[in-house]
Amino acid sequence: MTPRGKEAAALGLHRFGFGPRLRRDNYSLDAIATDPRGAILADLERPKAGYLPVDLPSSTQAARAVSDFRAEEHAKQKLAQRAAKDANGTAPASRMSDAAHPPATAMAVPPPLADNKKPPLPQQIVQNEASARFDAAVESTIGFVERLVWFWSNHFCISADKDVATVGAYEREAIRPYVLGRFGDMLAAVESHPGMLFYLDNVHSMGGASIDGINRDKGLNENLAREILELHTLGVRSGYSQADVTNFANVLTGWSWIDPAEPGHGGEFVFNKRLHEPGDQVVLGKTYPDEGVAQGREVLADLARHQSTAQHIALKLARHFVADDPPPSLVAKLAKTFDSSGGNLKALAKTLVTADESWAPQRKKLRPPSEWIAATLRVAKATPEPSSLIDLRTPADDWLNIGRLMNFQVVLGQPLWRPPAPNGWLDTEAAWIDGVPRRLGIANEIASRARLEVDPLDLLEGSLGPLASAETRQTIWRAESRTQAFALLLMTPEFLRR
Amino acid sequence: MSFPHAPSRRAMLAGSGALFAWAHMPRLAHAEGRDPRFLTIILRGALDGLATVAPAGDPDWIALRGDNALRFDSKIPPLKLDSFFALNPAMPNLHHMFQANEAIIVHACATPYRERSHFDGQDLLESGLPQPAPSDSGWLNRTLHGLASAGRVEAGERARALGIGPALPLVVRGPAPVLTWSPQNAPAASEDTARRLLDLYRHADLKLANVMEENAKLVAMEHTDDMRKAPGNQPRAYFADAAGTAAKFLAQPDGPRIGALALDGWDTHNNEGIAGGRLAQLLGSLDGALAAVKANMGPAWRETVVALVTEFGRTARINGTDGTDHGTATVALLAGGALKGGRVIADWPGLKPADLYEDRDLKPTTDLRAVLKGVLKDHLRVEDRALAETVFPGSKNIKPVAGLVG
Numbered sequence: 001m002t003p004r005g006k007e008a009a010a011l012g013l014h015r016f017g018f019g020p021r022l023r024r025d026n027y028s029l030d031a032i033a034t035d036p037r038g039a040i041l042a043d044l045e046r047p048k049a050g051y052l053p054v055d056l057p058s059s060t061q062a063a064r065a066v067s068d069f070r071a072e073e074h075a076k077q078k079l080a081q082r083a084a085k086d087a088n089g090t091a092p093a094s095r096m097s098d099a100a101h102p103p104a105t106a107m108a109v110p111p112p113l114a115d116n117k118k119p120p121l122p123q124q125i126v127q128n129e130a131s132a133r134f135d136a137a138v139e140s141t142i143g144f145v146e147r148l149v150w151f152w153s154n155h156f157c158i159s160a161d162k163d164v165a166t167v168g169a170y171e172r173e174a175i176r177p178y179v180l181g182r183f184g185d186m187l188a189a190v191e192s193h194p195g196m197l198f199y200l201d202n203v204h205s206m207g208g209a210s211i212d213g214i215n216r217d218k219g220l221n222e223n224l225a226r227e228i229l230e231l232h233t234l235g236v237r238s239g240y241s242q243a244d245v246t247n248f249a250n251v252l253t254g255w256s257w258i259d260p261a262e263p264g265h266g267g268e269f270v271f272n273k274r275l276h277e278p279g280d281q282v283v284l285g286k287t288y289p290d291e292g293v294a295q296g297r298e299v300l301a302d303l304a305r306h307q308s309t310a311q312h313i314a315l316k317l318a319r320h321f322v323a324d325d326p327p328p329s330l331v332a333k334l335a336k337t338f339d340s341s342g343g344n345l346k347a348l349a350k351t352l353v354t355a356d357e358s359w360a361p362q363r364k365k366l367r368p369p370s371e372w373i374a375a376t377l378r379v380a381k382a383t384p385e386p387s388s389l390i391d392l393r394t395p396a397d398d399w400l401n402i403g404r405l406m407n408f409q410v411v412l413g414q415p416l417w418r419p420p421a422p423n424g425w426l427d428t429e430a431a432w433i434d435g436v437p438r439r440l441g442i443a444n445e446i447a448s449r450a451r452l453e454v455d456p457l458d459l460l461e462g463s464l465g466p467l468a469s470a471e472t473r474q475t476i477w478r479a480e481s482r483t484q485a486f487a488l489l490l491m492t493p494e495f496l497r498r
Numbered sequence: 499m500s501f502p503h504a505p506s507r508r509a510m511l512a513g514s515g516a517l518f519a520w521a522h523m524p525r526l527a528h529a530e531g532r533d534p535r536f537l538t539i540i541l542r543g544a545l546d547g548l549a550t551v552a553p554a555g556d557p558d559w560i561a562l563r564g565d566n567a568l569r570f571d572s573k574i575p576p577l578k579l580d581s582f583f584a585l586n587p588a589m590p591n592l593h594h595m596f597q598a599n600e601a602i603i604v605h606a607c608a609t610p611y612r613e614r615s616h617f618d619g620q621d622l623l624e625s626g627l628p629q630p631a632p633s634d635s636g637w638l639n640r641t642l643h644g645l646a647s648a649g650r651v652e653a654g655e656r657a658r659a660l661g662i663g664p665a666l667p668l669v670v671r672g673p674a675p676v677l678t679w680s681p682q683n684a685p686a687a688s689e690d691t692a693r694r695l696l697d698l699y700r701h702a703d704l705k706l707a708n709v710m711e712e713n714a715k716l717v718a719m720e721h722t723d724d725m726r727k728a729p730g731n732q733p734r735a736y737f738a739d740a741a742g743t744a745a746k747f748l749a750q751p752d753g754p755r756i757g758a759l760a761l762d763g764w765d766t767h768n769n770e771g772i773a774g775g776r777l778a779q780l781l782g783s784l785d786g787a788l789a790a791v792k793a794n795m796g797p798a799w800r801e802t803v804v805a806l807v808t809e810f811g812r813t814a815r816i817n818g819t820d821g822t823d824h825g826t827a828t829v830a831l832l833a834g835g836a837l838k839g840g841r842v843i844a845d846w847p848g849l850k851p852a853d854l855y856e857d858r859d860l861k862p863t864t865d866l867r868a869v870l871k872g873v874l875k876d877h878l879r880v881e882d883r884a885l886a887e888t889v890f891p892g893s894k895n896i897k898p899v900a901g902l903v904g
Contacts, residue, residue, distance in 0.1 A: 429705070436706060437713035440695065444687035449665055455617055471701045475694055480543030480616055480765030483665065484691055491695050493703035 002359040007466035008036040011361065014467070014498040015321060016040050016353065017143030019375040022462045028141065029465045040353050043142040044346055050145050050179040052172060054132040059169035059195055062125050063260035063267030066165035069121040071261070119403070122164040129168020130416055131402040137374040148179050148349060150370070151320050155313075156190045156232060157424040158199035160417045165260070166267070167417040170195035183313065183343030184304035191228060191300060192269050194257035200224035200422065207253040207277020220277075225249035227422045233303040235312030244284055250277040251288060251296045310338040316427070317348065322358050323365060324428045330357035363467070363497045366429040369412030371498075372439060373405060376490050379463055380450050400446070408442050440491055447487035456485030464494045534836060534877050535748045535802040536756045537791065538638055539741065540667055541784075542620055543764030545808035547828030548860060549772040550589075550781060551603050551842070555582035558849035566772055566816045574773050579603065583842045586772065588782040591789040595833050596840055600799075602832040602902060604869050605844035608810060608862035614824035616765065619809030624669035626867070628892040635672025637889050638758050641874055643674040644884045670758040677754070679743065688733070688763055690776075734783040737761055742790030749798045756878075761787070764808060767821040788833055800835030803877050803903065807866060813858050814849060825859035830869050836877060838904040843869075865896050872899035 003011050009029045013020045017040070020028040032039035043049065057065065118124065137146045153171045160167040174193040178186035190196050197203050205221035206213040213219055225248040230236045254276030260266040271293040280289050286302065288295050303309060314334035318326035333355050334348060341347040352358055367375065377400070409416050413435050419425050426432075460468055460476050468476075472492045479485035489495060552568035553559050554576065560567050568576045568584055576584035577593040583605070585593050595601040611622040611630065618630040626637030670676055692710070699707035740759050747753045763780055770777045784806070792799050811828030827847075832839070847853050847861035855861040867890045874880040874889065875898045886894040 433705060433709050436709050440687045440692060444691060469702055471698055475698045478765075478767075479694070480690070481620065481762050482617055483542075483762065484688075484694075485617070487687065487691055488694060488698075492698065493706055496706070497703075 002356050003361050003466075005036075006030070006033040007361075008359065009033045009039075010463075010465040010467045011359065011363070012036040012040050012353075013142065014363070014375075015358070015365075017043075017140070017147060018137055018371060018378055019495070019498075020463055021138070021141065021143075021378040022459065029462065032142075037353055037359075040142055040144050041350060043140075043144040044180055044349055046145070050149060050176045052132050052136055052176065056128055056132065056172070057125065057169065059166040059173055059193070060260075060265075060267035062165040062169050063163075063194065064263070066122045066125065067260040067266065126160060126164055126168055126417070127402045127406070129171075130406055133168070133171070133416075134374065134377070134402065134405055138377045144349070144353075145179060147321075147371075148345075149176055151317065152179055152186065152345075154419070154424040154427075155316065156186070156196070157419045157422065158195045158417075159419055162199050163195060166193075166195040166198075171417075178345070180346040180349065181344075182304075183309075183338070183345055183348075184301055186345070187232065187300050187304050188297060190232070191224070191252075191296075192255060194267055194269050197224065197255055197257055197269070200227055202252055203256045205249065205253050206275040207250055209279070210253060210277050211274040212272075213253075213275070213277070220246070220249050220253065222246060222249040224255075225252055228300075228303065231423050233312065234306055234308040235315075238308040238312070240284060243282075247281040248283045248299060251281045251283065251299050253277045254293070255296060304343050307339070310335040310343075313338055313348075317352060318358075320427050321352060321365075322360070323362075327357045327360075330355050333357075363494065364429070365498050366432050366436075367496055367498055368425060368427075368432050369414040369435065369439070370409055370416065372490075372496065373408050373412075373442075375495065376443070376446060377405075379459060379490070380446050380486070400449075411442065412438055436491075436496065439496075440487070443487045443490040447483045447490070450483070450486060456482055456489065459486065460489055463489065464492070467494050468492070469494065533798070533801055534755065535795070535798055535834075536873070536877060537741075537744055537748060537802070537804045538669060538758040539787070539804065539806045540620070540624065540669060540758065540760040541764050541806060541808040542616070542760055542762045543766075543808075544616065544619070544810050544812055544824055545764045545828055546766060546770065546772075546777060546812040546822050547605065547607075547808075548811070548814065549770065549777055549822075550586050550831075551579065551605055551829050552576060552584045552586070553582060553605075553846065553849065554584040556846070556849050558853075562814055562849050563816055566770070566820070568772060572773065579842055582846075583844075586778065586781050588773075588778040589785040591785045591792070592831065592833060595788070595792070599840035600833060600835050600837055601839045602837055603842045603844075604830040604832070604864055604866075604899075605842060606827045606847050606860055606862060607830045607864040607866050607869060608827045609866045611810060612826065614810065616809060616824075621668060623807060623809045623866075624667055626669075626890045628890075633668065636667070636669035636758075637870070638669045638756060639672030639674050639676070641878065641880055641884075641889050642756055643672060644888050645878070645880065646674060648881075648884075667758055667760045679747070690763060690765070693768075733761075733763055733780060734786055737783040737787040738790040741787035742794050745791040745794035748802070749795045766812070767817070767823060768819040770816075770821040791833075802834040803836050803873055804833045805870065805873060806831040806833070807870075811860055814854050814860050815858065826855045827860040827862035830866055832869070832873070832902065836903050838901060843899070864899075865893075867893050867896045868899045869902070871896065872902045874898075876900070876903040 002008070006029055009032045010020065013028060013032070119127065137143060140146050149171070153175045156175065158167055158170055170193055174189040174196070175186065178189060194203075200223045201221045202224040205224070206216070206218055208219040222245055226245045229240050229245060229248065234240060254272045256270055256272045256275060258266050258268050258270050273292065276292065278290055280287050281295065282288075283299050284302070288298055291298075311331070314331045315326070317334055318330045322330060333351055337348050337351040406416055413432075414425060456476050456479060457473070460473065464472070472494055475488055475492070476485050479488055548563070549566075549568065554568060554570045560569060568586060570576065570578065570584060574587045576587050577590065579585050579596060583603070585596070592601055596603070609619070609623050610628050611619050613619070613630075621633065622630050624636045625631075625633035626640070627633055666676065666678060692714070696707060696710045696714075699710055740761070744757050744759055748755065748757060761784065766777050769775060772778060788804065791802075791804055795802050807830050808828055811825040812822035813825045815822075817823050843864070845863035847863050849860075851857055853861060871885045871890060871893070874885060875882065880889065882898070885898065890896070
């Protein structure tokens with residue numbers, strides 16, 4: 001029995017989005033209760049769905065800016081070191097001349113930053129990207145497309161721990177444009193993006209028989225090729241061999257970037273022929289003639305069409321949205337759509353939403369921290385317009401700033417764009433449940449700063465509606481204050497799970 | 499504790515407390531050579547008035563609460579107020595104030611609210627309206643606004659506002675501008691909040707319940723060696739910090755003169771612990787907050803009134819889980835050097851079953867608005883008409899209690 005009406009509206013917004021967005025007179029549950037599936041499907045049809053309405057630096061611009069910044073910082077340090085050495089290391093005899101020559105330290109100390117509160121440039125770049133991403137999640141009406149972006153971004157993750165400059169732009173350039181497009185196009189964009197090539201060590205991989213390989217006695221790095229097969233497309237233990245990995249790595253030699261230290265054009269993708277292993281390569285039983293960069297594009301195109309890829313993606317998508325152990329019938333439907341549509345991700349998203357299995361009333365998925373924070377903000381977020389349901393105001397004029405939101409994610413063990421490994425954040429309850437008690441501190445902090453003028457039961461109704469159990473209702477109803485009621489609401493099983 | 503930074507004008511509307519300020523004192527008070535201070539502390543969650551100030555001399559008292567009754571011959575002796583009433587032993591500072599004629603206890607006191615919802619009850623307590631209704635202003639803000647618009651506050655620098663705590667209570671919101679200030683550390687989630695959550699998880703989600711229980715064990719282990727961080731001491735530090743900071747602002751020569759803040763945690767349904775338990779810890783924290791106010795006020799203490807008020811009381815009888823449920827009448831506590839103190843004011847309704855409100859709660863015999871109107875009238879010189887129409891609308895028939903301040 002699949003839920004209907006308002007219950008389905010609440011289920012759908014939590015499962016496919018970030019929960020209802022509460023604003024005065026705009027309880028999205030009621031707005032979509034007549035046709036919840038239709039409302040969620042309609043999110044896919046919005047013009048420019050997936051794009052962010054922001055003007056942020058491209059990954060190459062960001063990479064160059066960070067490279068320049070680091071070079072300047074390094075120069076400042078060198079000057080300071082020199083000055084310190086001059087001041088300490090000079091012999092007493094030479095001090096005689098000090099009166100005539102002012103000490104070097106006076107000039108070498110860099111002037112203080114104009115605005116000490118601003119984080120250093122690399123962090124600023126990440127914060128601006130993070131801010132745009134949070135805004136999109138918190139302000140979206142339905143949120144399904146944003147959830148898809150988050151899913152694919154995690155599937156094809158890179159990490160700011162390795163390269164802080166490009167991580168946000170990478171998502172905008174390689175994930176968002178294709179989130180409702182073709183899987184093969186996203187795959188091609190991702191694997192040729194400088195962010196990915198640097199993250200998985202392909203920028204310096206070279207064929208043993210390539211020009212540079214011979215001249216420099218260096219060779220292959222298999223990392224990218226292996227992770228493409230294991231994580232991005234076919235899936236682990238799907239039948240490829242070590243020879244396939246090696247050969248594919250040879251195919252990908254030359255897929256590199258221009259060093260961001262190069263002024264003017266650094267940080268861009270380049271196919272460097274001198275790194276590329278010459279000759280045909282056999283991958284998964286098929287021979288790919290050496291056509292330079294096209295050789296790799298053809299392997300990727302075949303991988304995107306592969307049956308194992310369809311299975312792998314179908315399982316991950318169902319696991320992410322529906323259940324840790326999703327019903328095989330749902331996985332089969334998704335794999336079939338992937339296959340028959342040529343990896344059309346919009347068709348795949350539609351199959352997900354239209355399948356009855358996706359509307360099972362059991363809500364066992366534990367929201368990972370990032371989603372929980374977004375869902376929380378959709379209930380609590382300060383919005384400049386006076387119509388906001390709850391107005392969070394802060395002494396420091398913007399308490400819930402992006403730095404704090406990112407810190408929440410750190411506290412909860414899911415720092416934004418910093419997954420510990422290329423397989424991304426795990427998508428099962430076991431990965432996140434131990435961190436739930438830490439969420440209480442954050443829920444309490446947000447609630448205690450919220451200016452709550454609405455009845456907590458209205459908040460409960462607007463956010464969970466028919467999903468709330470009698471025990472949950474009673475818990476909220478019995479809270480000793482609105483602050484406590486709000487903190488408890490954010491921590492109810494119905495709000496933690498979806 | 500060092501004095502906090504001067505609050506900025508930009509820091510509008512935040513904090514669970516706020517202080518109004520004007521450049522000079524009210525004109526009438528000024529003419530008399532006075533400079534009155536008034537601090538309101540909202541106790542959210544419904545304070546058990548009978549456990550705070552026990553009617554130990556009432557022959558029906560022990561029958562009502564049994565082992566949970568504070569009595570004159572309790573093991574931890576209560577603090578005697580008179581031949582009838584005894585103060586909870588967790589509040590020695592309030593007792594000293596009482597003995598120095600600096601505290602008044604009003605018992606069997608309640609707002610006009612007769613239902614039992616915290617949220618509506620708190621709204622009514624703070625809005626000052628006669629019945630639950632949406633309100634965007636509180637009686638304390640309207641008090642200042644009325645004084646200012648009637649030219650009763652000397653002109654000069656515009657009235658400023660200031661907040662103590664992370665969110666601004668309704669009592670202080672409204673047309674008069676408010677400055678806010680927040681202690682650096684917002685109160686952490688209370689044990690009570692965690693316990694409520696655990697109760698819910700045990701009924702609804704055992705996996706989450708297990709995780710919460712395991713975590714609680716770890717936290718308990720961590721805290722064995724560090725008493726300062728022990729959960730029981732946490733409200734104590736926050737209460738004293740918030741109230742003490744409010745006093746520092748109020749004590750300043752050109753500082754604010756009226757303020758409010760909220761202290762949570764009084765909803766004691768389970769294991770109330772009137773002596774040595776949870777309520778005793780909370781009352782001790784509150785007592786510490788009062789001591790901090792007195793200390794930080796310095797010489798201004800003699801011109802100060804602090805009103806501690808709560809949305810309603812708790813059941814007269816103990817419930818099935820050694821706690822008390824939502825009730826009706828309770829105590830209002832007044833402290834400050836400006837008071838004609840050392841008195842318990844009570845038109846005592848009695849504790850026989852027939853005396854109780856709906857056979858369960860202490861019956862209200864004094865309207866809290868009468869007490870607050872009495873303070874506002876005699877301490878701040880707010881006029882009767884303003885009190886009856888704008889501060890507490892529709893309260894014409896509620897006469898201010900005379901002689902509280904003097």
